[in-house]
Amino acid sequence: MPLRFNSCPHCNSKITFKIEMEDIDSKQYPAPVYIICRSCNKLSTFYMDSLLRVSYKELEKKPGGIKTIETT
Numbered sequence: 001m002p003l004r005f006n007s008c009p010h011c012n013s014k015i016t017f018k019i020e021m022e023d024i025d026s027k028q029y030p031a032p033v034y035i036i037c038r039s040c041n042k043l044s045t046f047y048m049d050s051l052l053r054v055s056y057k058e059l060e061k062k063p064g065g066i067k068t069i070e071t072t
Contacts, residue, residue: 002052005072008071009057011040013015015071024048030055032065 008015015037021058029044030047035057044057045065 004052006046006057008052009059010037010042012072013037013039016069017069017071018069019048019052021052022060023054023069025064025066026050027052028064032062034061034065034068036068036070038057038071041066066067 003016003018005014005016007013017035019033024033026053029050032045033045034043035046043061045060045062047055047057
């Protein structure tokens with residue numbers, strides 16, 4: 001279970017989340033996944049590459065994601 005570190009695009013606080021290959025649509029790269037920030041409780045869309053690294057993020061929920069992940 002890879003652990004990823006990034007920052008929330010809403011509140012800019014450091015976030016940590018766990019992600020697996022089955023959490024994303026492997027037919028689409030970068031693959032969207034929805035992340036809920038524990039600090040501000042807002043949802044954003046993070047785009048993951050084939051190595052489960054964040055390539056970029058969006059403030060709002062974009063179509064195509066299959067999983068919503070809460071930060072730890």
